Amino acid sequence: MMANLMLLVALAAPSLAAIVSRQSSTVTVDLSKTYQTMDGFGTSETFQRANQMRALSPELQRYSLDLLFNRTSGAGFTILRNGIGSSPDSSSDHMVSIQPKNPGGPNAPPKYVWDGNDNSQVWLSTEAAKTYGVKTFYANAWSAPGYMKTNGNDANGGSLCGVTGATCSSGDWKQAYANYLVQYVTYYKEAGVDITHLGFLNEPDLATSYASMRADGRQAADFIKVLRPTLDKANYTQVKITCCDAGGWSQQAGMLGQLSSVNNQLGQITAHSYMSQPTSPLNTKLPVWQTEYADLQGPWTEAWYSNNGAGEGLRWANTIYDAIVRANVTGYLYWIGVQGGPTNSKMIRISDDKKSVIPSKRLWAMANWSRFVRPGAVRVGTSGGPSGAKVSAFRNVGGTVSVQVIQGGASGGAVNVKVGNGFSAKGVKAWITDNTRDVAELASTLGSDGTASANVPGRSMVTFVLEPAA
Ligand SMILES: *[C@@H]1O[C@H](CO)[C@@H](O)[C@H](O)[C@H]1NC(C)=O
Ligand SMILES: *[C@@H]1O[C@H](CO)[C@@H](O)[C@H](O)[C@H]1NC(C)=O
Ligand SMILES: *[C@@H]1O[C@H](CO)[C@@H](O)[C@H](O)[C@H]1NC(C)=O
Numbered sequence: 001m002m003a004n005l006m007l008l009v010a011l012a013a014p015s016l017a018a019i020v021s022r023q024s025s026t027v028t029v030d031l032s033k034t035y036q037t038m039d040g041f042g043t044s045e046t047f048q049r050a051n052q053m054r055a056l057s058p059e060l061q062r063y064s065l066d067l068l069f070n071r072t073s074g075a076g077f078t079i080l081r082n083g084i085g086s087s088p089d090s091s092s093d094h095m096v097s098i099q100p101k102n103p104g105g106p107n108a109p110p111k112y113v114w115d116g117n118d119n120s121q122v123w124l125s126t127e128a129a130k131t132y133g134v135k136t137f138y139a140n141a142w143s144a145p146g147y148m149k150t151n152g153n154d155a156n157g158g159s160l161c162g163v164t165g166a167t168c169s170s171g172d173w174k175q176a177y178a179n180y181l182v183q184y185v186t187y188y189k190e191a192g193v194d195i196t197h198l199g200f201l202n203e204p205d206l207a208t209s210y211a212s213m214r215a216d217g218r219q220a221a222d223f224i225k226v227l228r229p230t231l232d233k234a235n236y237t238q239v240k241i242t243c244c245d246a247g248g249w250s251q252q253a254g255m256l257g258q259l260s261s262v263n264n265q266l267g268q269i270t271a272h273s274y275m276s277q278p279t280s281p282l283n284t285k286l287p288v289w290q291t292e293y294a295d296l297q298g299p300w301t302e303a304w305y306s307n308n309g310a311g312e313g314l315r316w317a318n319t320i321y322d323a324i325v326r327a328n329v330t331g332y333l334y335w336i337g338v339q340g341g342p343t344n345s346k347m348i349r350i351s352d353d354k355k356s357v358i359p360s361k362r363l364w365a366m367a368n369w370s371r372f373v374r375p376g377a378v379r380v381g382t383s384g385g386p387s388g389a390k391v392s393a394f395r396n397v398g399g400t401v402s403v404q405v406i407q408g409g410a411s412g413g414a415v416n417v418k419v420g421n422g423f424s425a426k427g428v429k430a431w432i433t434d435n436t437r438d439v440a441e442l443a444s445t446l447g448s449d450g451t452a453s454a455n456v457p458g459r460s461m462v463t464f465v466l467e468p469a470a
């Protein structure tokens with residue numbers, strides 16, 4: 001009898017286990033295990049892309065703004081990255097400088113020119129701040145104006161005159177460039193927009209045919225030593241200096257050693273993902289943002305999942321997960337929000353006839369993070385979950401706990417979510433994004449023991465939002 005029962009259990013066990021694992025799994029959230037505090041998610045409309053938005057009909061303009069910043073009908077982005085111009089003109093997609101002409105040397109009185117528009121970035125920033133409550137504005141220069149550089153051109157690389165190894169017959173332009181950046185912050189302040197983060201480099205590891213300026217960590221540190229006191233003197237003590245928007249995660253990692261002497265003057269480390277992806281933390285105590293990435297050349301796709309192509313939504317959901325959970329970022333920015341043209345370089349496409357504005361599932365992948373992981377949210381520990389899925393959890397300001405389950409595989413099943421540490425839920429909602437749904441509400445239940453449950457299908461991203469009882 002005993003032997004028979006043992007045999008029965010032994011025979012039954014594997015198939016039972018298989019059924020159970022296919023049918024249900026449990027995510028346990030540990031609120032006592034805390035990681036980074038989030039600043040949010042965002043994008044940019046630099047290089048005159050904001051002009052494209054502003055040229056739309058009033059209805060499409062509002063629709064595009066809602067898609068970017070509205071928390072109920074769009075992505076609810078909380079960070080906008082603006083471009084500080086360095087070009088002498090506005091031809092092509094150039095960002096014109098606020099001092100297009102050399103005022104006559106680094107010590108000459110500056111000759112700033114401000115059109116109050118800044119390629120519609122003032123309009124966009126004002127809308128973001130006033131209509132949608134965006135508070136984080138990252139102003140980022142791709143280069144100093146050409147006359148401040150070793151190559152006399154704002155494009156094609158070159159270095160800022162006066163940093164280590166960059167001497168120019170015109171003199172040392174470090175202070176003049178710092179003054180110039182501070183003036184840009186002041187123009188925005190006068191327009192009613194507070195710049196919170198200021199960057200002076202973009203992909204300094206590359207020389208490109210558009211605005212670009214080279215720097216290694218030491219040269220960046222040389223300038224930060226001038227920029228910080230210049231900001232402070234103008235009372236912009238709260239403006240954080242960022243560095244360095246390198247082209248890839250390992251390129252940025254390579255600059256950190258030489259930046260260590262200015263860690264106390266820096267506020268934010270920033271890096272892009274083109275040349276290498278964020279899959280492990282950068283070696284710094286400063287908060288880190290991923291500030292630029294996109295599938296630049298791939299043909300426009302709106303798909304959530306078809307073959308895991310570079311522009312697909314589910315792939316983006318996973319990419320963002322890796323940056324947050326594996327690489328410890330506190331902010332994630334897509335390259336461009338809204339623009340025309342046939343590639344995936346943006347999340348939202350303006351049709352060729354400019355009569356429609358089309359969101360891709362990349363936008364909704366961002367939205368599924370951005371709407372539920374709000375500024376100030378603290379990432380917390382999780383264990384368990386469906387096999388093959390990526391799971392993360394955050395406690396938002398106000399106590400709401402949001403749990404993301406990204407099921408990249410084809411099979412799904414019931415997922416239970418238990419929050420420990422005495423958390424008591426009074427309600428749960430679940431939201432799903434997959435091939436056919438866009439952050440649609442998904443049936444969920446809250447058991448008497450506080451366990452939330454929902455059925456998570458394959459190739460989907462589901463977010464559970466648990467409201468605290470008190
Ligand atoms: C956001 O979208 C909702 C739903 O369409 C709308 O009611 C609300 O007015 C929008 N919010 C803002 C700030 O425009
Ligand atoms: C900075 O603030 C101090 C104290 O409020 C004030 O005296 C000073 O004039 C301000 N400086 C600038 C440049 O605004
Ligand atoms: C993660 O980033 C935070 C700052 O946002 C930092 O304090 C912490 O040390 C980082 N953790 C790791 C493992 O790098």
Ligand SMILES: *[C@@H]1O[C@H](CO)[C@@H](O)[C@H](O)[C@H]1NC(C)=O
Binds near residue numbers: 074304367371432438
């Ligand atoms: C999640 O993504 C889907 C589209 O794939 C979108 O429809 C939905 O609105 C997003 N949910 C949220 C909360 O942004």
